[in-house]
Amino acid sequence: MKGAVERVLRPEEIPQACDDLMKAGARLQMTYAWFPEPGQSVEVAYLAVTAPHEPFLFLRCSLPADSPHLQSLAPQIPLLGWYEREIQELCGVIFDGHPEPRPLVLHEGAHPSMPPLDPRYQPDEMMPFTSEPWDRPPVEGDDVQTLPFGPVRADVLESAQIFFYYIGEAILHCHPRLFFKHRGMEKRFEGTSPSLGVVLAERISGVDSIAHSLAYCQAIEAACGCEIPERARYLRTVLAELERLYNHLHYFGHLCHTTTLKVGEAQGKLLAEQSKQINGMLTGNRFLRGILKPGGLRRDLDLSTLPEMLNRLQPEITTYLRSMEETNSHLDRLITTGHLPLQTAYDQGATGPVKRASGIGRDLRGDHPYAAYDRLTMNIPVRTEGDAHARVQIRMEEIHESLSLIARAAKDIPEGPVSSEISYVSGGEGLGWCEGARGSTYYCVHLDDAGLLARVKIKSPSFSNWRVFPLTVHDTNMMDYAINEASFGLTMAGCDR
Amino acid sequence: MPVWTLYGIRRGIATTSWPKKDGAVAQPEVLGLPRYHADRCRDNCRACADVCLPGALSFESCQTGERLALDYGKCIGCQLCTEACPNDALTKSNDWAFGVRNRDDLIWAEALKSPPAEEVTRKIQKYFGRSLHIRHVDAGSCNGCESELQALNNPYYNLHRLGIFFTPSPRFADLLLVTGPVTYAMQGPLRETYNAMPEPRWVMAMGTCAVSGGASGGGYSCGHGVEEFLPVDIYVPGCPPNPAAMIHALLLLLNRASQHVQGGQVAH
Ligand code: SF4
Numbered sequence: 001m002k003g004a005v006e007r008v009l010r011p012e013e014i015p016q017a018c019d020d021l022m023k024a025g026a027r028l029q030m031t032y033a034w035f036p037e038p039g040q041s042v043e044v045a046y047l048a049v050t051a052p053h054e055p056f057l058f059l060r061c062s063l064p065a066d067s068p069h070l071q072s073l074a075p076q077i078p079l080l081g082w083y084e085r086e087i088q089e090l091c092g093v094i095f096d097g098h099p100e101p102r103p104l105v106l107h108e109g110a111h112p113s114m115p116p117l118d119p120r121y122q123p124d125e126m127m128p129f130t131s132e133p134w135d136r137p138p139v140e141g142d143d144v145q146t147l148p149f150g151p152v153r154a155d156v157l158e159s160a161q162i163f164f165y166y167i168g169e170a171i172l173h174c175h176p177r178l179f180f181k182h183r184g185m186e187k188r189f190e191g192t193s194p195s196l197g198v199v200l201a202e203r204i205s206g207v208d209s210i211a212h213s214l215a216y217c218q219a220i221e222a223a224c225g226c227e228i229p230e231r232a233r234y235l236r237t238v239l240a241e242l243e244r245l246y247n248h249l250h251y252f253g254h255l256c257h258t259t260t261l262k263v264g265e266a267q268g269k270l271l272a273e274q275s276k277q278i279n280g281m282l283t284g285n286r287f288l289r290g291i292l293k294p295g296g297l298r299r300d301l302d303l304s305t306l307p308e309m310l311n312r313l314q315p316e317i318t319t320y321l322r323s324m325e326e327t328n329s330h331l332d333r334l335i336t337t338g339h340l341p342l343q344t345a346y347d348q349g350a351t352g353p354v355k356r357a358s359g360i361g362r363d364l365r366g367d368h369p370y371a372a373y374d375r376l377t378m379n380i381p382v383r384t385e386g387d388a389h390a391r392v393q394i395r396m397e398e399i400h401e402s403l404s405l406i407a408r409a410a411k412d413i414p415e416g417p418v419s420s421e422i423s424y425v426s427g428g429e430g431l432g433w434c435e436g437a438r439g440s441t442y443y444c445v446h447l448d449d450a451g452l453l454a455r456v457k458i459k460s461p462s463f464s465n466w467r468v469f470p471l472t473v474h475d476t477n478m479m480d481y482a483i484n485e486a487s488f489g490l491t492m493a494g495c496d497r
Numbered sequence: 498m499p500v501w502t503l504y505g506i507r508r509g510i511a512t513t514s515w516p517k518k519d520g521a522v523a524q525p526e527v528l529g530l531p532r533y534h535a536d537r538c539r540d541n542c543r544a545c546a547d548v549c550l551p552g553a554l555s556f557e558s559c560q561t562g563e564r565l566a567l568d569y570g571k572c573i574g575c576q577l578c579t580e581a582c583p584n585d586a587l588t589k590s591n592d593w594a595f596g597v598r599n600r601d602d603l604i605w606a607e608a609l610k611s612p613p614a615e616e617v618t619r620k621i622q623k624y625f626g627r628s629l630h631i632r633h634v635d636a637g638s639c640n641g642c643e644s645e646l647q648a649l650n651n652p653y654y655n656l657h658r659l660g661i662f663f664t665p666s667p668r669f670a671d672l673l674l675v676t677g678p679v680t681y682a683m684q685g686p687l688r689e690t691y692n693a694m695p696e697p698r699w700v701m702a703m704g705t706c707a708v709s710g711g712a713s714g715g716g717y718s719c720g721h722g723v724e725e726f727l728p729v730d731i732y733v734p735g736c737p738p739n740p741a742a743m744i745h746a747l748l749l750l751l752n753r754a755s756q757h758v759q760g761g762q763v764a765h
């Protein structure tokens with residue numbers, strides 16, 4: 001696996017190796033499985049971050065295809081819990097001793113003829129489905145009421161079901177049912193040429209098109225040993241920050257909607273619209289799609305008018321953010337709401353602004369720089385309060401930081417070509433990563449003998465943060481729910497894939 | 498709250514006057530779906546079809562051998578074909594108003610057919626006059642389509658001014674607006690929402706995913722668009738359609754705008 005230091009282990013060595021890593025201060029990021037030799041073996045891989053500027057660690061072990069078992073690590077490393085369940089359902093590996101042995105990604109009633117990520121599963125074979133009851137926690141006590149909310153929710157929202165167990169206004173337990181939107185996107189990459197794969201990566205989570213396509217392209221470039229030109233590095237940085245900008249602005253518009261600050265809502269959404277229009281003027285696409293490719297960019301971009309357009313927006317943004325911080329009725333709804341303690345954030349896998357609001361000052365842009373981030377200095381805002389207000393303040397500072405990064409990148413950008421030749425290496429494997437608006441995004445790609453995509457694993461920030469979010473809802477009240485959810489800034493499409 | 502009242506007044510009106518004549522549609526620079534110039538396609542080289550991930554471009558046999566078939570209902574506007582074609586038979590364009598009443602109108606045809614049928618719209622005008630209530634269902638989108646749907650209510654597009662509203666309850670909805678290819682898990686909720694709507698009711702497939710499956714259709718988990726499950730009245734390809742295209746399609750349903758695309762060709 002290019003882009004990481006690799007260790008091949010026997011299955012029984014995995015628990016000890018992960019334990020040692022944890023003791024040494026490393027944090028596991030994800031685990032996934034794939035089929036190097038379909039019908040023969042299945043391989044399970046673990047990705048870990050040790051320290052800033054230190055290489056990623058990639059542990060891999062091979063299991064026999066007829067009875068693939070591994071010991072579950074979720075009891076010690078809770079953030080792996082969802083990944084293990086996903087592997088169980090999509091790749092057929094059994095994790096012994098899993099603390100939550102219920103279906104996650106594939107709903108009750110979905111019966112694929114074999115694990116769908118097995119390459120022998122036909123790409124166009126729809127799995128049979130009969131609706132079966134959802135296996136959710138039972139409830140005792142006469143006073144406890146239950147309320148299902150969704151999957152079709154109010155306004156224009158992505159589909160998800162939130163199940164509340166509550167007494168009066170007080171929420172005892174919040175149990176989301178997600179993955180209504182599971183599209184099987186990782187399977188879709190199978191057999192595709194790496195140059196077309198980017199089109200799929202852009203459509204994992206539309207509002208994170210750059211985060212996903214950038215991590216994807218970098219993974220392919222790592223696998224094929226391709227160095228992109230300097231100008232492409234700067235342009236990619238500009239695009240990634242433009243994506244953060246419109247996402248964070250929209251975040252504030254939506255947050256104000258939940259705190260019923262009407263003018264704040266309108267202004268946030270207007271600024272997001274203006275930011276998207278700038279994307280459109282610069283690249284021809286409001287979501288910055290159709291511009292990245294493995295090896296660099298599909299075409300050069302003219303940055304000459306960008307600083308001026310952003311300079312016009314900047315004072316409006318500054319006034320807007322300051323006004324929200326001066327509005328007590330708005331702040332009252334945020335301060336102490338949805339508290340996420342540092343240890344929970346760490347253990348359960350929180351990422352992005354959510355993690356940085358709970359005291360974990362990690363950011364892939366600074367810690368493991370890609371594109372041109374090592375050529376540009378930047379501040380990584382951190383808060384320790386861990387409440388909705390802290391999550392908000394992190395994003396406010398990140399908006400200022402993004403504007404400053406874009407301005408400096410546009411000034412320093414060298415002339416030159418924007419793409420390098422790339423030839424797809426047969427059997428190539430690569431890791432790519434990106435700190436998107438919502439947090440760390442990883443792609444692991446495996447190419448087959450013909451240089452086509454054999455397996456693409458996507459670790460998306462919303463998958464991580466959806467696991468964490470319900471823990472901040474238990475023992476709170478109904479009034480705060482929507483505000484708390486908005487303060488996390490989650491997407492469903494990224495989580496469900 | 499006086500700070501915010503003042504703020505709003507100072508900020509003034511931000512809304513475009515489009516679709517009135519002099520209004521800006523906002524995005525002349527934004528690329529739409531590619532334009533096809535049949536006379537320039539020479540060698541049947543297939544360079545375009547080879548890069549078309551969702552299969553919008555294919556080759557079909559005809560009297561003179563083979564010819565290129567283009568289905569805008571499958572096009573995700575990735576622009577790869579415009580870069581691949583050696584003869585400029587497919588070119589970048591700003592064409593965006595692709596809302597149509599008949600799915601066939603998204604498929605490129607040599608000769609233009611008769612003008613699209615208008616009965617539906619006459620009926621709809623009778624029922625709704627000038628207002629419309631929409632229930633949106635996300636049946637497995639990438640959220641790009643939701644992002645643009647949410648933009649319809651921002652101060653720039655301000656959909657309310659056209660008498661069109663999103664409603665939380667299907668019981669009050671006239672139009673079911675669906676995004677996404679329809680995943681197996683959303684089939685049930687989609688049908689239930691439709692069944693809860695009073696008649697007469699209309700269905701709009703918003704975005705290429707909802708029209709045909711787009712980049713995500715098929716596979717172990719997805720259908721190929723809304724049509725497999727519900728009768729569709731308006732199809733709107735685009736990945737995502739820009740907010741103006743969405744408004745155009747809503748006005749088309751209300752017979753307050755005319756269809757721009759017929760036989761896969763844009764009227765200019
Ligand atoms: S722009 Fe449309 S027709 Fe052209 S390659 Fe992309 S999806 Fe296919």
Ligand code: SF4
Nearest residue numbers: 639641704705706736
């Ligand atoms: S049509 Fe495109 S933008 Fe809309 S949901 Fe599908 S992939 Fe996303």
